[in-house]
Amino acid sequence: MVDTAEAEQLLRQGLGKRMVRGDGINRSTAVSGDSDMLSGGIHHYEQITQSAQSQRLKRFLTTTVMPVFLLAFTPNLVVIIWYTVIHCEGSYLKMLSVFSHRSILSGLSDMWSLMNYPSPVVIWTLVIYCVYALAMMKLLPGENVTGPVTPKGNVPVYKDNGFIYFVVTICLFWVLTICLHPFGISPSILYDKFDEVIYALNAFSLIFCAFLYIKGLLTPSSTDSGSSGNIIFDYYWGMELYPRVLGFDIKVFTNCRFGMMVWALLVCIHSVKSFELYGFVDSMFVSAFLQIMYITKFFWWESGYMRTIDIMLDRAGYYICWGCLVYVPSLYASVTFYLVSHPIHLGPVVTTIFLFLGALNIYINYAADVQKQEVRGANGNCLIWGRKPEIIRAKYQLENGDEKESILLASGWWGLSRHFHYIPEIMLAFFWSAPALFDNIMPYSYVIWLFILLTHRSYRDDTKCNKKYGLFWHQYCKKVPHKIVPYLF
Numbered sequence: 025m026v027d028t029a030e031a032e033q034l035l036r037q038g039l040g041k042r043m044v045r046g047d048g049i050n051r052s053t054a055v056s057g058d059s060d061m062l063s064g065g066i067h068h069y070e071q072i073t074q075s076a077q078s079q080r081l082k083r084f085l086t087t088t089v090m091p092v093f094l095l096a097f098t099p100n101l102v103v104i105i106w107y108t109v110i111h112c113e114g115s116y117l118k119m120l121s122v123f124s125h126r127s128i129l130s131g132l133s134d135m136w137s138l139m140n141y142p143s144p145v146v147i148w149t150l151v152i153y154c155v156y157a158l159a160m161m162k163l164l165p166g167e168n169v170t171g172p173v174t175p176k177g178n179v180p181v182y183k184d185n186g187f188i189y190f191v192v193t194i195c196l197f198w199v200l201t202i203c204l205h206p207f208g209i210s211p212s213i214l215y216d217k218f219d220e221v222i223y224a225l226n227a228f229s230l231i232f233c234a235f236l237y238i239k240g241l242l243t244p245s246s247t248d249s250g251s252s253g254n255i256i257f258d259y260y261w262g263m264e265l266y267p268r269v270l271g272f273d274i275k276v277f278t279n280c281r282f283g284m285m286v287w288a289l290l291v292c293i294h295s296v297k298s299f300e301l302y303g304f305v306d307s308m309f310v311s312a313f314l315q316i317m318y319i320t321k322f323f324w325w326e327s328g329y330m331r332t333i334d335i336m337l338d339r340a341g342y343y344i345c346w347g348c349l350v351y352v353p354s355l356y357a358s359v360t361f362y363l364v365s366h367p368i369h370l371g372p373v374v375t376t377i378f379l380f381l382g383a384l385n386i387y388i389n390y391a392a393d394v395q396k397q398e399v400r401g402a403n404g405n406c407l408i409w410g411r412k413p414e415i416i417r418a419k420y421q422l423e424n425g426d427e428k429e430s431i432l433l434a435s436g437w438w439g440l441s442r443h444f445h446y447i448p449e450i451m452l453a454f455f456w457s458a459p460a461l462f463d464n465i466m467p468y469s470y471v472i473w474l475f476i477l478l479t480h481r482s483y484r485d486d487t488k489c490n491k492k493y494g495l496f497w498h499q500y501c502k503k504v505p506h507k508i509v510p511y512l513f
C-alpha cells in the first residue's frame with residue numbers, strides 16, 4: 025500500500041485543506057494572488073486583473089460559446105455523416121464539394137432538403153421500441169445496485185437488469201427477423217430510411233431536452249440539481265444529475281437502453297442489409313462481431329458504468345441525452361453503415377488477425393475497468409496481477425461536510441498510466457473500422473472522435489479527481505505520472 029502519511033502531513037500543514045474541500049485550482053490561484061498583492065506592485069495587480077479577465081473569458085467560452093456552437097453544429101453533423109455515406113460514396117472530400125462556391129448554410133440546407141420527413145413506419149418503430157425498453161426496465165428481474173454517493177450526499181439506486189435486457193432484445197430481434205422474412209418484412213428498411221430515423225430522433229431529442237430543462241427547474245427529482253443562471257448552458261449541460269420521470273431513471277434509459285442498445289440493433293440491421301445485398305461479407309462480419317462483443321461487454325459491466333463521469337458528473341442535458349439518443353446511433357454505428365455500400369473481402373488471414381486483435385483490446389479495456397472495481401469491492405484485500413495491490417486510501421469531503429474514503433489503485437493497469445484503458449478503447453475501435461480498409465477517412469470518424477473525446481476526458485477526469493481527492497490525487501499522480509500513454513503523455 026502506498027503510504028498516505030505524506031498527504032496527511034501536508035493536510036496538517038494546511039496545504040491540503042483547500043484541495044480536499046475541492047477547489048484546488050481556483051482557490052490556490054487566488055491564495056497566491058493574495059500574497060502577491062501584499063508584496064505590493066501595480067504589476068502584480070495588473071496580473072491579477074488580467075487573470076480574472078482571462079478566467080471570465082474562459083468561462084464565457086465554455087459556458088456559452090462552446091454550447092452554442094455544439095447546439096448549432098452537432099444536429100447537422102449527423103446529417104453530414106448520413107449524406108456522406110448515402111450520397112457521396114462515403115467520401116468526405118466529395119461531401120465537402122457541396123460547400124464549394126456557396127455558403128455553409130446553403131450547403132447544409134441542401135443536405136437537409138434530401139432528408140425525408142419521418143414516415144409512420146419509422147415513427148411507430150421508434151415509439152414501440154421506447155415503450156418496450158421502458159417496460160423492460162421495470163419488468164425484467166435484476167438486483168438493486170447503488171451508484172456512488174453524489175456531491176449532495178444522495179445514493180442513487182438502479183435495477184441491474186441491463187445484461188438480461190440486452191440478451192432478450194438481441195434474441196427478439198433475430199427471432200422477429202427470421203419469422204417476418206417469409207412475409208417480405210425486413211429490419212433493413214431502417215437502413216433505407218435512416219434519414220427519417222435521424223430526423224425523428226433529432227426532433228424528439230431537442231424537445232425532450234427542453235422538457236428535462238423545465239422539469240429540472242420546476243420539479244427536480246433530487247437535491248443534485250440546480251441552474252447555473254445561464255439558460256443556454258442549462259439546456260446544454262442539464263439541470264439534474266439523476267432525473268427520474270414516473271420512476272424511470274432518465275440516464276439509464278438514454279445512455280444504456282436507448283443509445284447502447286440501438287447501436288447494437290443498428291449493427292445487426294446493417295449486417296442484415298449487407299447479407300440481403302451480397303450474402304456473407306467478411307469485413308462486415310469482423311466489424312459487426314467486434315462491435316457486438318464490445319456492446320455485450322458494456323451491458324455485462326453496466327453497473328460499473330454507473331460509476332463513471334457520465335453518470336457521476338454529467339447532468340442530463342443536451343450533451344448526454346441528445347448525444348445518446350442521436351449521436352451514438354449515427355456516429356457509433358457509422359462503420360457498418362459505411363460497409364453496407366462498401367463490401368470488402370478481407371480473406372481469412374486478415375479476418376482472423378483483426379478479430380484476434382480487436383477481441384484482445386476489448387479484453388484489456390474490460391480487465392482494466394473491472395480491476396478498479398474489484399480492488400474497491402474487496403477493500404484492497406485482493407491480488408492484482410498476482411501481487412498485493414498498491415493503493416491509496418483517499419479521503420474526500422461531500423458538499424455537506426461529511427468525510428468519506430475511497431481507494432485509488434496505483435498498480436496493475438492503473439499503475440501504467442492514469443487512463444491506460446483508453447489505449448485499448450481506441451485500438452478496439454480501430455480494429456472494427458480497419459475492415460473498411462483505407463480508401464476513405466469516413467469509416468475512421470468514430471476512431472478520430474474517440475481520440476479527441478478520450479484525450480479531453482483524461483483532462484476532465486484529472487480535474488474532477490484533483491478537486492475530489494486533493495493531495496491524495498497528487499500522490500497518485502506522483503506515482504503514476506502519465507495521463508494515458510506511459511512515458512509519453
Ligand SMILES: NC(=O)C1=CN([C@@H]2O[C@H](COP(=O)(O)OP(=O)(O)OC[C@H]3O[C@@H](n4cnc5c(N)ncnc54)[C@H](OP(=O)(O)O)[C@@H]3O)[C@@H](O)[C@H]2O)C=CC1
Binds near residue numbers: 332430443477
Ligand atoms: N466509447 C466511448 O465513447 C467511450 C468509452 N469509454 C470507456 O468507458 C469506460 C469508463 O471510462 P470513464 O468513464 O472515462 O471512466 P474511468 O474508468 O476512467 O473512471 C474514472 C473514475 O474512476 C475513478 N478512478 C480514477 N483513477 C482511479 C484509480 N487509480 N483507482 C480507482 N479508481 C480510480 C475516479 O472516480 P471516483 O470518483 O469513483 O474515485 C474517476 O473519476 C472505459 O472503458 C472507457 O474506455 C469512456 C468514454 C467514452
Ligand SMILES: CC(C)CCC[C@@H](C)[C@H]1CC[C@H]2C3=CC=C4C[C@@H](O)CC[C@]4(C)[C@H]3CC[C@]12C
Binds near residue numbers: 094283329334347352
Ligand atoms: C454533444 C455531443 C457532441 C457529445 C455527446 C457525447 C456522448 C454521446 C458521449 C460522451 C461519453 C460517451 C460514452 C462514455 C462511456 C461509455 C462507456 C463505453 O463502454 C460505451 C460507450 C459509452 C456509454 C459512451 C457513449 C457516448 C457518450 C455518452
